[in-house]
Amino acid sequence: MNTRTKDPLLGLCPIGKFVFSHEDAMQQKRAVQQLLRDLKIRFTDMDGVIPDGMIRDQGHVPAAVAHFRQAGVDGLFLPHCNFGTEGAVGVIGREVGEPVLLWGPRDQAPEPDGRRLRDTLCGLMASSKVLHKLSVPFTYIENCRVNDPILARGLRDFVSAAHAAQALRRGVRIGHIGQRIDFFWTTIINESELLERFRVEVVPVDMVLFIRDVQQRAKNHQTLYAEEVTALRREWDVEELKDEQLAQILALRDQVFALAKDQGLDAVAIQDFNSLIETFGAYCFLANTLISDRLPLSLESDIHGAISALLVSRASGGQPAFLVDVTVRHPYDNNGVLLWHCGAPFSMRRPDCRPRLGRHWILPSPVSGMTHFPLKAGPITVARFDGDRGEYEMAVGQGMSMGGPHTLNNYVWMKVDDWPRWERTLIQGPWIHHTAMTYGHYGNALTEMCRYVPGLKSVRLDEGEAKAAL
Numbered sequence: 001m002n003t004r005t006k007d008p009l010l011g012l013c014p015i016g017k018f019v020f021s022h023e024d025a026m027q028q029k030r031a032v033q034q035l036l037r038d039l040k041i042r043f044t045d046m047d048g049v050i051p052d053g054m055i056r057d058q059g060h061v062p063a064a065v066a067h068f069r070q071a072g073v074d075g076l077f078l079p080h081c082n083f084g085t086e087g088a089v090g091v092i093g094r095e096v097g098e099p100v101l102l103w104g105p106r107d108q109a110p111e112p113d114g115r116r117l118r119d120t121l122c123g124l125m126a127s128s129k130v131l132h133k134l135s136v137p138f139t140y141i142e143n144c145r146v147n148d149p150i151l152a153r154g155l156r157d158f159v160s161a162a163h164a165a166q167a168l169r170r171g172v173r174i175g176h177i178g179q180r181i182d183f184f185w186t187t188i189i190n191e192s193e194l195l196e197r198f199r200v201e202v203v204p205v206d207m208v209l210f211i212r213d214v215q216q217r218a219k220n221h222q223t224l225y226a227e228e229v230t231a232l233r234r235e236w237d238v239e240e241l242k243d244e245q246l247a248q249i250l251a252l253r254d255q256v257f258a259l260a261k262d263q264g265l266d267a268v269a270i271q272d273f274n275s276l277i278e279t280f281g282a283y284c285f286l287a288n289t290l291i292s293d294r295l296p297l298s299l300e301s302d303i304h305g306a307i308s309a310l311l312v313s314r315a316s317g318g319q320p321a322f323l324v325d326v327t328v329r330h331p332y333d334n335n336g337v338l339l340w341h342c343g344a345p346f347s348m349r350r351p352d353c354r355p356r357l358g359r360h361w362i363l364p365s366p367v368s369g370m371t372h373f374p375l376k377a378g379p380i381t382v383a384r385f386d387g388d389r390g391e392y393e394m395a396v397g398q399g400m401s402m403g404g405p406h407t408l409n410n411y412v413w414m415k416v417d418d419w420p421r422w423e424r425t426l427i428q429g430p431w432i433h434h435t436a437m438t439y440g441h442y443g444n445a446l447t448e449m450c451r452y453v454p455g456l457k458s459v460r461l462d463e464g465e466a467k468a469a470l
Contacts, residue, residue, distance in 0.1 A: 007042045008042065008074040008075070008159050008160075008162060008163035008166075009042050009043065009044060009071060009072065009073050009074050010036070010041055010042065010043040010044075010073060010074065010075055010076075010077055010159055010162075011043070011044055011045075011067075011068040011071065011073035011075065011076045011077065011096070011098070012032070012033065012036065012043045012044065012045040012046070012077050012079075013045075013046060013055060013064055013068070013076055013077065013078050013092060014028075014029040014032070014045070014046065014053060014054040014055065014078075014079055014081050015054070015055050015078050015079065015080045015081060015084050015085060015088070015089055015123075015127070016054045016055065016056045016080075016081050016082050016083070016085070017056055017082060017083040017084060017085050017123065019082075019083055021082060022052075022056075022082070024081075024082060025054065025081035025082035026052060026054070026081070028079070028081040028082070028105050028146070029053065029054055029079070029081050031105075031146045032077075032079050032081075032146060033045065035146055035147075035151070035152065035155075036155070039152055039155060039156065041155060041156075041159055043077075044067075044068075044071045044073065046063075046064060046067065049063050049064065049067045050063050050064065054081065055085055055088050055089075055092070056085060057085065057088070058085065058087050058088050058091075060088060061088050061091050061092055061095075064088075064092050065091075065092055065095045065096055068092075068096045068098075069096060073096070073098055074098060074099070074159070074162045074163055074166055075098050075099040075100070075101060075158060075159065075161075075162030075163075076092070076093060076096055076098055076099070076100045076101065077101045077103070077155070077158070078092070078093070078100065078101065078102055078103075078127070079103055079104060079105070080102075080103070080104035080105075080120050080123045080124050080127065081104070081105070081120075082119075082120065082123070083119050083120065083122065083123035084104075084120075084122075084123025084124060084126055084127045086123070086126040086127040086129070086130045087130060089102075089127040089130060089131065090127070090130035090131050090133065090134045090136060091134070093131055093134070093136040093138065094134045094135075094136050098162065099137070099138075099139065099158070099161065099162040099165060099451075099452045100131065100136060100137070100138040100139070101138065101139050101140075101141065101154075101155070101158045102124060102127060102128060102131070102138050102139065102140045102141070103124075103140070103141040103143075103144075103151065103154070104120035104121065104123065104124050104143055105120055105143075105144075105145060105146055106120070106121075106143050106144050106145050106148075107119065107120050107121060107143075120143065121143050124140075124143065128140070137451050137452055139154075139158050139161070139448055139451065141154035141155075141158075156445075157442075157444045157445045157448060158445075158448065160314070160315045160316070160317065160442060160445035160449075161315065161444075161445040161446070161447075161448035161449040161451075161452070162449075162452065163314050163315070164311045164314040164315040164445065164446065164449040165449045165450075165451075165452040165453050166314075167266065167307075167310055167311060167314055168198040168199065168200070168311075168453045168456065169199070169452065169453065170199065171199035171200070171201065172199070172200055172201070172266040172267065172307075172310060173201045173203050173263065173264055173265050173266055174200060174201070174202050174203065174265065174266065174267050174268070174269060174303055174306045174307065174310075175203045175205055175256075175259055175260065175263060175265040175267070175268040175269070176202050176203065176204050176205060176268075176269050176301065176303060177205040177207065177210055177256070177259075177268065177269070177270045177271060178205070178207040178210075178270065178271025178272075178275060178301060179204075179207070179271060179301065180271075180301045181271060181272075181273070181300060181301055184300060184301065186432040186433075186434075187300060187301055187302045187303065187304070187305075187432075189303050189304055191303070193390065194303070194307075197392075197454075197455050198307075198392075198453070198455070198456070200303075200307060202303055203263055203265065205259060207271065207275050207276075210255065210259075211275065211276070211279050213255050213258075214248060214251050214252045214255045215248065215251075217251040217254060217255055217258075218244075218247050218248045218250075218251035221251070222247070225246075225247035225250050225251065226243065226247065228247075228250055229243050229246045229247055229250070232246060232250075233246075235354075235355070236354070236355050236356060236357055237354060237355070237356040237357070237358075238356075238357045238368075239356070239357060239358045239359070239368050240358075240359070240367075240368040241282055241357060241368050241369060245280055245281060245282045245369075246286075248280050248282075249280065249282065249284050249286050249287050249369070250286075250287070250290075252276070252280075252284055252287040253286075253287040253290045253291055256268055256270075256287070256291050256295070256297075257291070257294070257295070260295055265295075266296070266310055267295065267296035267297065267298070267306040267307070267309060267310040268291070268295060268296070268297050268298075268306065269297070269298045269299075269301050269302055269303050269305065269306040270288065270297065270298070270299055270301070271300070271301050272284070272285070272288075272299045272300055272301075277365075277367060277369075281367055282367050282368055282369035283342075283360060283367060283368065283369030283370050284369060285299075285342045285343040285369060285370055285371045286343075286357060286369060286371060287343075288342070288343025288371075289343050289344060289345065289346050289371050290346065292309075292320055292321070292322065292343065292344070292345040293320050293345040293346055293347050294320075296309035296310040296312075296313050296321055297309065297323070297343075298323045298434070299323060299341070299342075299343055300434075302323065302434050304384075304385050304386050304387075304432075304434075305323045305384075305434045305436065306323075307385045308321075308323070308383055308384050308385045308386075308434075308435065308436035309321040309322075309323055309436040311383065311385060311394075311436070311446065311449065312381065312383050312436040312437070312438050312442070312446070313438065315381075315383075315442045315445045315446050315449065316381070316438045316439075316440055316442050319438050319439065319440065320345035320347055320348065320438065321345075321436045321437065321438045322341070322343075322344045322345055322348060322375075322410070322436070322437050322438070323341065323434050323435070323436055323437075324339040324340060324341045324382075324411075324434070324435060324436075324437050325339070325340050325341045325433045325434060326338075326339065326382075326426070326433050326435055327339070327340045327433070329419065330402070330404055330413055330415075331404075331405065333402065333404075333415065334419060334420070335415055335416055335417065335418065335419045336402055336404060336413055336414065336415050336416075336419065337413070337414055337416070337419055337422075338404065338407070338411060338412075338413055338414075339375075339380075339382070339411060339412050339413075339414050339435075339437055340407065340409060340410070340411040341409060341410060341411075342370050342371045342372075342409040342410055343371055343410070344371065344373075344375060344410035348375045348376060348410070348439070349373045349374075349375065349376065350373065350374045350375060350376045350377070351376065353373050353374055354373075355371065355372065355373040356371075356372040356373065357369055357370065357371060357372070358370055358372055361408045361409075370408075370409060371409065371410055372408055372409055372410070373410060374406075374410070374411055374412065375401075375410060375411060375412035376401075376412075376439070377401040377412075378400075378401055378439045378440070379398070379399075379400055379401075379439065379440055379441045380398065380399050380400065380401060380412070380414050380437055380438075380439060381396070381397070381398050381437065381438055381439075381440060381441055381442045381443055381446070382395075382396075382397050382398075382399070382414075382435045382436065382437045382461075383395060383396045383397075383435065383436050383446050384426075384431045384432070384434065384435040384436065385456075386429075386430045386431045386432065387430050388430045391430070391457075392430075392455060392456050392457070393429060393430055393431075393456070393457045393458070393459050394446065394447075394449075394450050394456055394457070394458050394459065395425070395426060395429060395431050395435070395459050395461055396443050396446045396447050396458060396459070396460055396461060397416060397422060397443065397460070397461030397462045398416075398441045398443040398462050399414040399415055399416040399417075399462070400414065400415050401413065401414060401415075402414065402415040416461070416462060417462050417463050418462075418463070421461075422461045422462075425459065425461055426461070429459065443460065443462065446458070447460055
């Protein structure tokens with residue numbers, strides 16, 4: 001079960017040239033290595049592979065390519081330490097075939113006698129031309145000093161972007177439990193196209209067999225679930241649910257985890273109703289709450305939603321994602337909107353609020369099991385992968401939690417820079433009301449991710465960056 005992928009691996013490939021100061025270039029290389037250690041970014045470099053661990057000649061290319069391929073890097077960082085061996089840069093980027101980050105240290109003032117130790121900016125311009133010539137997509141961090149915050153921020157964003165992009169470059173498996181809910185036309189997808197273009201494999205799970213296995217699991221582990229139910233009742237206000245029903249919901253959670261492990265699933269989409277409700281006499285969203293802290297999950301058979309949650313989770317370094325409905329505008333703030341649904345990761349709960357399992361307040365139903373608790377405060381990123389007629393786009397935006405009226409289920413009010421613009425963009429695009437959210441700001445990483453996924457266009461909802469980029 002791929003509940004948490006390993007930390008991404010960055011390939012550090014320092015670039016020099018036979019001209020300018022090699023000693024100064026080595027100082028820049030060591031400073032970059034130390035910065036990566038300070039940022040706790042996992043990396044492999046060229047030390048011990050080529051002399052001085054720095055590309056200075058076209059002849060170094062085969063060794064570098066072999067090293068990074070064997071290491072299985074998620075992305076390449078090519079800091080230009082004094083100038084740039086541009087042909088080597090282009091070929092290494094093309095042959096390794098992973099996302100590329102280009103940067104170089106800001107050049108210092110000339111020496112008193114007029115000599116310059118490096119012409120980094122000039123070398124970057126040469127290398128970028130060769131990358132363009134060889135059709136190698138790359139990310140660029142503006143020429144700055146090693147200790148400038150923009151470099152640390154850009155490195156984190158690039159590593160996150162590269163890690164998220166690998167989901168659609170190397171392939172993922174989405175488990176689909178049940179089938180699409182018949183009246184949800186918004187979740188109709190082109191499964192074949194997802195496989196062909198983005199290496200997304202949808203793994204169907206028969207609902208009859210899934211229910212059978214849940215019931216058997218609950219029966220086989222009665223004592224274990226009885227203890228967990230007792231603990232659950234201490235932590236939650238539970239309305240109109242029997243211990244047997246709670247045990248079955250917990251068994252459903254564990255059956256999803258077992259499926260994920262056995263089938264190598266990266267995320268899951270669950271039908272949710274009506275089969276599960278009729279079988280267990282309860283809504284089973286508590287299972288979603290307990291699953292989604294460890295495994296990206298979407299409800300209502302939303303495959304594109306599951307992909308969105310997976311990408312958001314990867315871009316955030318493995319944090320949980322929640323597939324919310326974008327529902328109503330804030331009653332008093334024109335730039336506020338309600339993010340709402342049920343089955344939110346328990347880690348997103350507002351800590352001062354006791355959670356509750358109760359009835360569905362929208363649908364007339366005699367059964368219980370809906371999760372009710374507000375979400376915590378903090379910075380928020382939302383994103384939605386979607387598309388029609390072969391054109392796929394990733395909507396990305398950032399906001400902040402805000403105060404707002406009490407409502408039911410799991411929710412947070414979000415304030416953004418210009419909601420009317422967001423609204424028009426979302427309505428006029430290929431997206432639906434479901435969007436993946438997480439806490440923290442990862443909009444730059446998700447936007448940059450699309451650069452490395454052919455056929456996926458990013459659309460920025462907020463003004464933090466350019467609203468559209470290929």
